[in-house]
Amino acid sequence: MAASDILKPESLAKVLSEHGVRPTSQRETVYQSLLNKRTHPTADEVFARVRETAPTISLATVYNCLDVLVQNKLVRAVNFERAPTQYCANLAPHAHFHDEAGRTLDIEMPTEVIDQLRDLLPDDFDVKHIEVNFHGRAPQND
Amino acid sequence: MAASDILKPESLAKVLSEHGVRPTSQRETVYQSLLNKRTHPTADEVFARVRETAPTISLATVYNCLDVLVQNKLVRAVNFERAPTQYCANLAPHAHFHDEAGRTLDIEMPTEVIDQLRDLLPDDFDVKHIEVNFHGRAPQND
DNA sequence: GAACAGAATTGGAATAATTCCAATTCGCAA
């Protein structure tokens, strides 16, 4: 599912179902908004986006939908320091680069590198999740 | 500066000065409390610790001291998801393992691995900081 | 097709970590 993918409402619902998420119009709208524009928006930004197509949706529902999507692994929650949580629909294993200008970029992480990181831990550690965040300056256009 | 180091008040003050931190009794107490017990405490936990030796210190001051120590690179701030910030006096480059039971452990990270991570980025990215967090289950005694 | 039941949504209140602020106190230097 690349950034350019355009999903018909039907297939959107199917994707949700297949991941154990009961498809409601709110969940579809929220998910769609993340697929359409991959800028790692906050809950507030998602709220602003979805209001245009679903003007009666509430912020609480946006939080609910995002939680459900994250719990069912359709979306990743990304945190930088104490900033509001950002949401990411890129399911490939990847790191995040947090630009000083505020942009958040996906950084591909080959399995090889992930394994290297996992090897830093003693064997009797059970790793559920590895998170890699870069901070710095990214060139203007990328 | 290992966990077992015991600093005389004088050398404590000197360390602060050398890092550009004007040594005040509150800053010394806060820093000492982080050096003494390397459990990655939150600001509240630091507050509880330092109250025993400095009963009149305020929570605002604890936050101020921690900020100053972090800004002057004597202490690292560690964040997991949306949990309260934890503080770490280990200056060696290292990752963090967040145990499901709540413990936070330091994981050594060789320069080699850090370089490998840095290499994931295009050359025109200017990296200020790399953060690696593991989540999972760690064996009981380690 | 009505009725029911569980799930989802909603608006608003509550929570809690952190920051802000204005007043006081501190510590060094003149």
Add this chain to the structure above:
DNA sequence: TTGCGAATTGGAATTATTCCAATTCTGTTC
């Protein structure tokens, strides 16, 4: 001793997020 900028303090404010109770949906059973 006095002056002055910096640090500390207590309490109020902020704000992302969670909680809650009431309402609305949705899918199923009669």
